[in-house]
Structures are given as structure tokens and as C-alpha cells.
Amino acid sequence: AMDLCVGCKGCKRDCPTGVDMAKMKVEFLQHYKAKHGHTLKDRLVAQLPDYAAWAARLAPLLNLRNRIPLLATLSEKWLGLSAKRSLPQWHAQHFFNAPVKTATRDEVLAAERGVVLFVDTFNGYFESGNAHAAVKVLQAAGYTVHVATKAQDDGKHLCCGRTYLASGMVEQAKEKAREVVQSLLPFAHKGIAIVGLEPSCLLTLRDELLVMGLGSAPQQIAEHAWLFEEFLAREAKAGRLERLKAQLKAVDQPVLLHGHCHQKAFDAVSPILEVLRWIPGAQPQLIESSCCGMAGSFGYEASHFEVSMQMAELSLLPAVRAVPNAIVVADGTSCRHQIA
Structure with missing residues (x-):
């Protein structure tokens, strides 16, 4: 039964017992994998944010999997990924190596109308158009936009740890959570909104991040974490988006x-x-x-x-x-x- 539960949170609101099935699945996977080990597929999924920049350089080669049936069949045999399903397309040019002009950390901290855009792995590497569009909309609305980065930049983008949680790798997810706290806490202290595009990633900041034993800092971040549309709706209610609506x-x-x-x-x-x-x-x-x-x-x-x-x-x-x-x-x- 746990294997068939997708851990999607869809049942969370209505469960009469208050059980959070998504967290229960993470807990189960952590213990199960500790005993039985992680498969190659587990590692490929979990570590995606860490190797994405490298893999993007091999986009033409990796994308052959979707075009050559034999490669799709081999990926099912070796990795357990269905040959009937296409995989996300890699792009040599993506948001993180061809970003639009945005503000630095210091500039957004000093801005009158600053906002931090949390660009996840999926929108950053596979669907960069979404991230570029989000920047365009926020700038058109008059905001100084900063794309979230690690506080100590090591050339990799900021990751919420969701892929590690989905594979039961809780300790690795905690490492990502610590990086998130270190990077985003200064913005939360200043009351600057942290806006995300991918629900499973942004809402990790309002849910799982709070139960990783990292003190009170995650709660402060959670209070300023908004999905893109939530942020826009809030700002419109305050009368700050007339300029955007007119465009x-x-x-x-x-x-x-x-x-x-x-x-x-x-x-x-x-x-x-x-x-x-x-x-x-x-x-x-x-x-x-x-x-x-x-x-x-x-x-x-x-x-x-x-x-x-x-x-x-x-x-x-x-x-x-x-x-x-x-x-x-x-x-x-x-x-x-x-x-x-």
C-alpha cells in the first residue's frame, strides 16, 4: 500500500486522523532504504539538482533516449523508467547559464520593492521559459527581482531538497535545507517575499522545512514564502499591481x-x-x-x-x-x- 501511495498531499486536508501521508512515506522510505539500499534510479532522481548543470552540457546526447526506442527500452531495463514515457528534455542553454539581468543580494535587500525569485531545478533546467517569464512579469510590475542563490556561491543553484525527500534520503535533504535557511533568512528578516514557481518545491519551505530540526529560522522563511500567483494576488489586493494589469x-x-x-x-x-x-x-x-x-x-x-x-x-x-x-x-x- 505504501508503494502505491504517491505521497501527493491530496488527501492531507480531509484525513480525519490528521495523518500526513507524504511525511509518512518519507519516514517509511528512509527506514526501508537504510535496510535495502538505494537503487541507481533512486540516486538519479535524488541527486538531479546536483548533476543537472553537468548533464545539461550533454543535452544532445541525453535527449537521444526519447528518440531511439532501444535506448528507452534499456532505460526501463536498467533504471526502471518506463519506455512508454518520455523524459524531460535537457537544454544546453538554460536559465542558470543564460539568465536575464536581475538584482544582486545587496541590491534587493536595499530595494524599496524587492522580491526574491526561487527558481527550482525543473523550471531552471528543463522549462527555462517559465523562469524567464516570471522575471519579466515581476519586473513589469515594478519589483526589483533577485534570483535566489546559495549564500556561499559554489556555482550550483539553490535547492529545496525535495528530490532527496522523495527518495527517503533525509540527511541529504537536511543539508539542502540548511543551505536554504542560510541563503533566504536575511530576506525573511527584511520582510521580503520569497516567490516560487514549482508548488512541490516552494511549499517544501512551508511544510517539510519546518520539521527538520533547524530551529525557528524555517518558520520565519515560511511566513514569507509564496507561490507566484499567491504573491501576485496579495500584491493586487494591496493595490500595487495596476501597472502590471494595464500591460x-x-x-x-x-x-x-x-x-x-x-x-x-x-x-x-x-x-x-x-x-x-x-x-x-x-x-x-x-x-x-x-x-x-x-x-x-x-x-x-x-x-x-x-x-x-x-x-x-x-x-x-x-x-x-x-x-x-x-x-x-x-x-x-x-x-x-x-x-x-
């Missing part, structure tokens, strides 16, 4: 929204609908769905592929097919991959 271009396509499980658990779907409605002509419709079936690496695994697709076919994918010309909005990188 939004109209759309003439239907807009469908799929909520990430973490967003549902934290009641963070409504701000997305609010922000989308600012776009002239947009009438966003929420797809009433459960988990998309991916839940991080769960849906990529050959042993879970069929279950993953059954979950997606319950409501999500039929709703997307029913409106073929729609713009489909989904904050989660694995959700987008499933839909695509």
Missing part, C-alpha cells in the same frame, strides 16, 4: 486550469484563477480532478505507469481532450509532462 494582452482561447496536489492541500488554487481572470478575454475553468498521476517520479516508473495513466484518465485527460484549442495551465512540472 496584459488579451487571449481568445479557452483557458483550462489543473491544480497541483500541493496547491490543493494548501488551498492555493483560488489565487491562480484570480490572476488568470486579470487577462482580458480569459475565462479560466478549473478541471475538477485528483492527482494527475505523476507525483514527481512516480509516474515515470515502469511499475507505476499503468496506475499513473488510470489516475490521469479519471478526469484530467478527458477534460483536456474535450477542449483541444485550450490553453492548459498547470503549475507542476510533472503535471505538465503528463498532460503533454
Whole structure:
């Protein structure tokens, strides 16, 4: 049963016992893997943030896996990653080696309207357009934007540790958490918002980070950590986004929204609908769905592929097919991959 639980947090809000299934799964995996060892697939998933910069340099070679059926078959045999599932595409040029001009730590700390953008591994390396767009929107709204980096820069981006938690590597996740605290605490002390794009990463700062035994600092960070749409909705309520709203271009396509499980658990779907409605002509419709079936690496695994697709076919994918010309909005990188 624990193997089939995706740890998606979708049940967290309604569980009458108060059990947090996601944390329970991490605890289970930590003890199970300590006894049985981690597989190569476990390490590849967990250590993704650490080798991503190196792997991106080999993008043309690594991307052959999706184009050559034999390589997909071998990846299933050796790693347990389903040959029926494409893997995220690597890019030699990505957000972290071709960033837009943003503010330094000192500049944002001194700014009148500063904001810190927490760019995760997935949006930074695989879908850089999202990170670039976020910077563009925040700067258009008049904010001084700083992209979060390690306090002691070692050439690697800041990571929340989510991939390590998903693989039961709690001690390694704690190391990442310490780096997060060291980097972000000065901004929290100044009351500067820390804005993230990937729900599973940003909301780690409001959930798992608080139970890693790092004192009171994580709570201070959590109080200033916002998903992109949450931050925009808050700022609009304070009357600070009229400049941005005036620049939004109209759309003439239907807009469908799929909520990430973490967003549902934290009641963070409504701000997305609010922000989308600012776009002239947009009438966003929420797809009433459960988990998309991916839940991080769960849906990529050959042993879970069929279950993953059954979950997606319950409501999500039929709703997307029913409106073929729609713009489909989904904050989660694995959700987008499933839909695509």
C-alpha cells in the first residue's frame, strides 16, 4: 500500500486522523532504504539538482533516449523508467547559464520593492521559459527581482531538497535545507517575499522545512514564502499591481486550469484563477480532478505507469481532450509532462 501511495498531499486536508501521508512515506522510505539500499534510479532522481548543470552540457546526447526506442527500452531495463514515457528534455542553454539581468543580494535587500525569485531545478533546467517569464512579469510590475542563490556561491543553484525527500534520503535533504535557511533568512528578516514557481518545491519551505530540526529560522522563511500567483494576488489586493494589469494582452482561447496536489492541500488554487481572470478575454475553468498521476517520479516508473495513466484518465485527460484549442495551465512540472 505504501508503494502505491504517491505521497501527493491530496488527501492531507480531509484525513480525519490528521495523518500526513507524504511525511509518512518519507519516514517509511528512509527506514526501508537504510535496510535495502538505494537503487541507481533512486540516486538519479535524488541527486538531479546536483548533476543537472553537468548533464545539461550533454543535452544532445541525453535527449537521444526519447528518440531511439532501444535506448528507452534499456532505460526501463536498467533504471526502471518506463519506455512508454518520455523524459524531460535537457537544454544546453538554460536559465542558470543564460539568465536575464536581475538584482544582486545587496541590491534587493536595499530595494524599496524587492522580491526574491526561487527558481527550482525543473523550471531552471528543463522549462527555462517559465523562469524567464516570471522575471519579466515581476519586473513589469515594478519589483526589483533577485534570483535566489546559495549564500556561499559554489556555482550550483539553490535547492529545496525535495528530490532527496522523495527518495527517503533525509540527511541529504537536511543539508539542502540548511543551505536554504542560510541563503533566504536575511530576506525573511527584511520582510521580503520569497516567490516560487514549482508548488512541490516552494511549499517544501512551508511544510517539510519546518520539521527538520533547524530551529525557528524555517518558520520565519515560511511566513514569507509564496507561490507566484499567491504573491501576485496579495500584491493586487494591496493595490500595487495596476501597472502590471494595464500591460496584459488579451487571449481568445479557452483557458483550462489543473491544480497541483500541493496547491490543493494548501488551498492555493483560488489565487491562480484570480490572476488568470486579470487577462482580458480569459475565462479560466478549473478541471475538477485528483492527482494527475505523476507525483514527481512516480509516474515515470515502469511499475507505476499503468496506475499513473488510470489516475490521469479519471478526469484530467478527458477534460483536456474535450477542449483541444485550450490553453492548459498547470503549475507542476510533472503535471505538465503528463498532460503533454
